[in-house]
Amino acid sequence: xxxxxEVKNLQKSxxxxxxxxxxxFDVYKGxxxxxLGPNGAGKSTTINMLTGALGWDGGxxxxxxxxxxxxxxxxxxxxxxxxVVPQDLAIYEDxxxxxxxxxxASLYGLRGRALQEGxxxxxxxxxxxxxxxDKAGTFSGGMKRRLNIACAIAHRxxxxxxxxxxxxxxxxxxxxxxxxxxxxxxxxxxxIYTTHYMEEVEEISTRIIVMDHGKIxxxxxxxxxxxxxxxxxxxxxxxxxxxxxxxxxxxRIEGVKxxxxxxxxxxxxxxxxxENLDRxxxxxxxxxxxxxxxxxxxxxxETVFLNLTxxxxxx
Ligand code: ADP
Ligand code: MG
Numbered sequence: 001x002x003x004x005x006e007v008k009n010l011q012k013s014x015x016x017x018x019x020x021x022x023x024x025f026d027v028y029k030g031x032x033x034x035x036l037g038p039n040g041a042g043k044s045t046t047i048n049m050l051t052g053a054l055g056w057d058g059g060x061x062x063x064x065x066x067x068x069x070x071x072x073x074x075x076x077x078x079x080x081x082x083x084v085v086p087q088d089l090a091i092y093e094d095x096x097x098x099x100x101x102x103x104x105a106s107l108y109g110l111r112g113r114a115l116q117e118g119x120x121x122x123x124x125x126x127x128x129x130x131x132x133x134d135k136a137g138t139f140s141g142g143m144k145r146r147l148n149i150a151c152a153i154a155h156r157x158x159x160x161x162x163x164x165x166x167x168x169x170x171x172x173x174x175x176x177x178x179x180x181x182x183x184x185x186x187x188x189x190x191x192i193y194t195t196h197y198m199e200e201v202e203e204i205s206t207r208i209i210v211m212d213h214g215k216i217x218x219x220x221x222x223x224x225x226x227x228x229x230x231x232x233x234x235x236x237x238x239x240x241x242x243x244x245x246x247x248x249x250x251x252r253i254e255g256v257k258x259x260x261x262x263x264x265x266x267x268x269x270x271x272x273x274x275e276n277l278d279r280x281x282x283x284x285x286x287x288x289x290x291x292x293x294x295x296x297x298x299x300x301x302e303t304v305f306l307n308l309t310x311x312x313x314x315x
Contacts, residue, residue, distance in 0.1 A: 001031075002064070004027045004065070005064065006061070007023060007050065007059075009059035009060075010024070011058035012042075012056050019214055020046050021213070022215065023042070023214070023215065027159070030190055031185075033190075033192045033209065034200070034209070035192065035194040035208075035209045036194075036208055037194075037210060037211035039196060041196075041212050041213065042211055043194040044087055044163055044194070045214075047192070052071050052078060065077075065078075080155075082157050083152035085148055085162040086148075086163055087163040093135065093136050094136075096132065101122050101150050102119050103151075104152070104154065105118050105151075105155055122151070125153060125183075126146035142169040142170045142173025145173060146173060146177065153184065157189065159189070174200075202300075218304070233270050233272045234296065235277065236267050237266040237268070237291060237294050239265075239291045241289050241290065242261055242264055247261040250280060253276050255273075255274035256268055256276070257269045281294070
């Protein structure tokens, strides 16, 4: 994999305390790198240093396309390759969608036909072609978010940095944005995406960094993160006659860690990979229990996060 950017031991404090505390990671060409973490984890501070908007107190950020030099050694050259979607909307409400995109694209140096072409591409990508002539101020929250993205991609950046671009929008706009991000990656763009929504990470990430309290606490693909979690997988079985069933017999099955029996429901915590579901079912049938339904719940990133930090992402 081609390394694009190297973030090394980044440090940043505000008067309120340390916001980013020794963060290191690489960004590889063609990936969708999701930075996942609760509010206040330090995602935006990290992202703002990565885009060159904010300086750091220690560490550094080095770009391959600057021959490994610090991004601050040639910030204009670095920024030309970047598209930035800030956490807070940065659009002009009094301008039309088209004029907004044109304005930002021209800041990146697009002129004439390239400008027109770039704007057409960006507006179409955001699903705003039909509303291109309307003032941004008349748009719904979701449309404004989409316009915010359009403004960042008209110049077709190599690296697109998005900070929580789907906060507070309708599911339809969110789906549109997630699909668009995957298509941008298919076209060769590299994407860094921060969020506190696990579902989004599940859907689009090719790699994940989990942040909490200014530090990276885990990293890898979704599969790797889930594998490293020794959390149990849950199996829920609904069956008749469980009140007369000695659930201890299930402990003899390999992989079964915990059994709790309720009225008509049996919950089993099993070691992922060695569920032995067939043997569990066999024991129940042997004891003359009629099974009504079986559901298994895979490990979610939510569980991974809970396991890592001892709290839910939605705290
Ligand atoms: P996230 O984007 O993950 O929600 P931030 O990077 O915005 O996290 O914030 C990290 C920490 O730094 C938080 O405790 C936040 O209150 C603090 N912080 C962020 N920006 C500022 C600022 N401009 N001044 C003072 N403290 C800040
Ligand atoms: Mg933030």
